[in-house]
Amino acid sequence: MENLGLNEIRESFLTFFEGKEHLRLESFPLVPKNDNSLLLVNAGMQPLKSYFTGIQTPPSVRITDCQKCIRTGDIENVGKTSRHGTFFEMLGNFSFGDYFKQEIIPWAWEYVTEVLNIPKEMLYVTVYLEDDEAFNVWNKNTNIDPLHIFKLGKEENFWEIGQGPCGPSSEIHFDRNVKLGRIKTSEEFIEAGNEDRIIEFWNLVFTQFDKDEKGNYNKLKNPNIDTGMGLERISAIMQGTDSIFEVDTIKNILNEVSRVTGAKCGESPASDVSLKIITDHVRSTTFMISDGILPSNEGRGYVLRRLIRRAARHGRLLGIKNTFLYELCDMVIKNSCVAYPELSEKSSYIKKVVKIEEERFLETIDSGMDILKGYIEELGVNNDKILGGDKAFKLYDTYGFPYELTEEILEDVGIKIDLKEFNTEMQNQRQMARDARGHSDYMGNADNVLNLIPKDIEIKFEGYDKTELFSKVKVLISEGEIVTELSKGSKGIIVTEVTPFYAEMGGQIGDKGIIFNDNFKAEVYDCKKNISGKIVHLVKMIDGKLLAGELVTLKVNEDRRNEICRNHSATHLLQEALKKVLGDHVHQSGSYVNEDRLRFDFTHFSALTEMEVIKVQKIVNDNILKAYTVNTSVMTIEKAKESGAIALFDEKYKNDVRVVSIGEFSKELCGGTHVKNTGEIGLFKILSESGVAAGVRRIEAITGINSIEFLEDKNNQLKDIASTLKCSEKDIINKLQIQLVELKDKEKEIILLKGKLASSSVDEMLNNVKEVKGVKVICGTVRNMDSDALRDLADKLRDKLGDGLVVLGSSVGDKVQFIAMASKSAIDKGIHCGKIIKEVAMIAGGGGGGRPNMAEAGGKLPDKLDEAIENVCSIIERLVK
The missing domain is CATH 2.40.30.130 (Elongation Factor Tu (Ef-tu); domain 3)
Known part of the structure; x- marks a missing residue:
């Protein structure tokens, strides 16, 4: 039994089944295609489901691959157990109506015992208790010890999901402690599995039935084979370790995490958990971003954000205050780029996305801390020791503030969280996510x-x-x-x-x-x-x-088609122009092309400046005017990439692809329709540039007759403006500048008039000073005075009054404004402007507050303005003790 590396095992498995006439496929992206039932690919067979259901014809009746997978169902156990991880690779071989048990069982035994050289006395096999066929193949067609075969029930060895194709399975297990002697009964075998003595590492599923709505198991005409072997798990077995975190490639990442954080494995259980969580999560995020996923607040983007922020939080627990995860991506890429070369190609992009998300988390975690402190103060005022679960969930969901961190901080001040309420909020969110994914039939492919x-x-x-x-x-x-x-x-x-x-x-x-x-x-x-x-x-x-x-x-409809072609060819020119202006990190993230306009989404991390938009537009139009010939050719994917053709970021292509070349300027893989010459595009005009998600920008643009009509419309608007201003089009700017000067002069006049009005109001109000609880009070209303003028008036009254309180109200249209100002001596007597103004504003249908010496508020009921001010004295009577 040789100590083989993870990359060696992957290659040996795929090579072995290529030798059995299987077509080797590259891993599909982590984003499921044509399947709304899943956010992320979570099993090796998932991307092949349409082949099993017969909706699509497979490229070969025999396939083998190593599929990237993400599972977050057991995320809380990552780092706490030896085998849980969110990212894993699944080795598999598949038959679509070709071979069956007679072939796969001996092949599986051959690979395990002759390629991996695992001693047969360390291996056990389980079969479904009614599957005599599989039992007999194991017994007669391999040299396994019959006493190492156990028949188990449906729960252990039968694969089905509701209705549809299903069947028995056979699992191969490794005995980690043969010194304890042979396992003799199925009950003893199950117990050994519960105690982790026995580890299942390869599952052979025999899809031979079709379960109908009545629960009958009808035999399939062409039964299938679907096998799955966890690469990390078999690597741990081959390397003689109990933990996936000790597997060579993962251990290399763990060691790098240890180096960057300064925390050593074995120092404490808590730091070990943090080191393993960071190791696992940076592995997952690197692969997810490589497949085009970006952090967001929903769907798979939310999964990515959660993993990055959880890893960042554990970095803080280890003493890291700044961004660091993006540096660890290099080690992930180094250890996996042989099998997944796209990791190296997208290295700088992956690290950029991780770093930006880390920086955002550093900002939000500080905001979360401020909010949490506010909650603690609020609980202290009410002498309460339980924080509502809805508040803890808001911190978690809105600010990315981990529950554990909230719990830990509150523990220090003797406060607990209403966990039941928190879990209810969490369950509601999960249900919403499930509902958002929609429903699908068996294996997730909508049957329409x-x-x-x-x-x-x-x-x-x-x-x-x-x-x-x-x-x-x-x-x-x-x-x-x-x-x-x-x-x-x-x-x-x-x-x-x-x-x-x-x-x-x-x-x-x-x-x-x-x-x-x-x-x-x-x-x-x-x-x-x-x-x-x-x-x-x-x-x-x-x-x-x-x-x-x-x-x-x-x-x-040829005219419509031609407009679409113009817009489509323009997207190719646009992508190349964006690369030239912004950099090579720009990749297409999505597009939509119809006869009216084009929409192009691309990866970039900040809004384009006005000058950058102008540059991009000029480059596109320059290349339109060069009247480049647009050529198409079909070639292998390898030749296309060698020629420099751009491929979609997360797309999986067939071996032969169509390459669209626009002169020497642009070369892309594309199956769409295009103009024959860029001159046909006419004119390219960018309408807008905006953000659609973190790290994704969008440009909308028009071409051809649409761009000409757009410019004509703008020209007509310009003529209307000139007509309104009673000047020529060339004099519009001068005319507007003159009017702006005149407006400023008018504003000065208005300010002077307001000052005079305020002065007269000051004199009038000073003649109506009241005394309440030993405090001199001025309160009154003024009409059509905005908040700035009202503030100036209150300021003047307070200065004139000397010691005391000023409360004023004003209405402008349907809005009400209140302000209160108090001197220090008034505050010493118990006056608090914030509390007084809050009650005053409530009468006028509003609210507000502020400091003891000054407070402002608004209202929605102008007809209640006088009533609100009339109540000032009674409010003071009640509040001032």
Whole structure:
């Protein structure tokens, strides 16, 4: 049994199954495709589900891969146990109706005992108690000791999720302590698993049944094989360690965390937990960001934010006050880039995202501390020792303030958290997240009408060079069913052998147009692809009747298509221009192209300046005017990357790809439609630049006739302004500057008038001084005086009064303003402006407060202004003891 490294084991597994005629696939991104049931890929077979359900045809009936996975269900156990982690890799081999138990069981045994060289006396196998076939294959086709095979129940060895494909499984286990002797019974075996003596490391699932709604298990015509082996777990076994944190690649990261934080493993249980949490979480975040995920307050972005902030918080517990996680990403990349070269390619981007999120957390954790101190003071005033769970949850959810940190700080001052209420809030949030993901059928692929098209039907797209052609109707669908005809007034789906219609994909909207022959006419109002990539025309029957099998003419709305092409080609020029102005970290994060405008989302960490927007726009227009020829070519993905073609950040491509080149300026992988020459784009105009998420900016722009109409509209607005100002267009600025000077002069006059008004009000109010509880009081109302003028008036009255209190109110429109000012001697007698103004404002439907010497408030009921001021003296009587 050789001590093999994690990277060596991964390669040996994939090579072994390549030798068994399996196609090796690269890991799919962590973001699930065509699956709303999951935020993140959490199992090796998840990205292959559509192959198991038959919705998509696999590239081979035999596949092997190593899939990146994220699971956060046991996040609280990370660092506290030896085997929990949020990021892991799952080795797998799969058969789609090809081989079955007779093949996989001997292969699994061969790999484990002959490639990994694990002694067979250290291995045990479990099978489903009714699966005699699997038991017999293990017994007869391998040299395992029959006494090392145990039959277990459904809970241990049967895989099913509700209805749909399911089946028994067989698990391979490793005995960590053979010195204790052979395990003799299934009960003893289960107990050994509970005590961690026995570790399951490879699960072979035999998908051979289809469970119906009545609970019957019907045999599948073509049973499948789905196996999964945790790479970290088998690495721990091969390296003779009890913990995944001792596995070579993970230990390298742990050692780096220790070096950066200065905390050594084994110093204390608490610091060990923090070191392991940081190690695991920085591993997860590095891979998540590499696959295009960015921190946010919802969905998978929230998972990423939580991991980064949790790791940062444990850094603070170890004494780190500044950003540090981004430095650790280098060690993650170094240890995994052989299998995942994209990590090296995106290294600077990954570190930038982590650092920005760390900096934000440092800001929010300080804000959270201020809020928590406020809660503590509030509890102290009321002599309360329990903080509401809703408040603790607000700190956690809004400010990223970990519950444990809140609990720890409160413990020091003898305060506890209402945990029940906190858990209720947390449960509500989780339910909202589940509801947001929506519902799906078995294995997460929504079974909709588009997927009714038989898999064996081939549909060819010839729309790159044609916008009109003849074809034969292969399938008609209406109201969720395959039908033989469509009639006038109905809506449906038409599928033809060949089509010039572009189906919505890659951010480009689907084509519109008509399909017709002598018997009917249908409006194509959209064009899409189903999950298996077949092009479907969504139509409304305008006239006549269409029968399946008829020959038809398909005609794309060419003017609309041309506008879309202009906008699409402009996005390619835009991306390259952004790279030149902002830097190579810019990557496409999303796009939407229709006939009216283009929208382009890209990775960047701050708003563009006005000058940067101008530069980007100029570069795009310069390259439009150069009238570059737009060429397309099909090549292998390797050749495309070697040629410098830009690929989408988190996309998984087939081996052969389409490359769109615009002169020597731009080269991208793209399946969309484009202009033949950049001169066709006409004019490019940026309408807006904005932020859509942390680290993601958005540009909206127009081209062609739309940009000309936009400029004409602006020109007409300019003419209207000139007409209103009664000047020529070239004199608009001068005219406005003259008017601004005149306005300033008028403002000065108004200020002088307000001063005179205030002076007269001062004299009048000084003649009406009252005395309440030994304090001289001036209170009164003035009309149409804004807050600044009201403040100046109160200031003057207080100065004239000397010792005492001034309370004034004013209304402007439907708003009410109050102000109170008090001298030091009045405060010494018990006057508190904040408390007085609060009660005064409540009468006028408002609120406010402030310091003892000065306070302001607002109200919503102007008709209550006089009543509020009239109550000032009675309020003082009650409040001043």
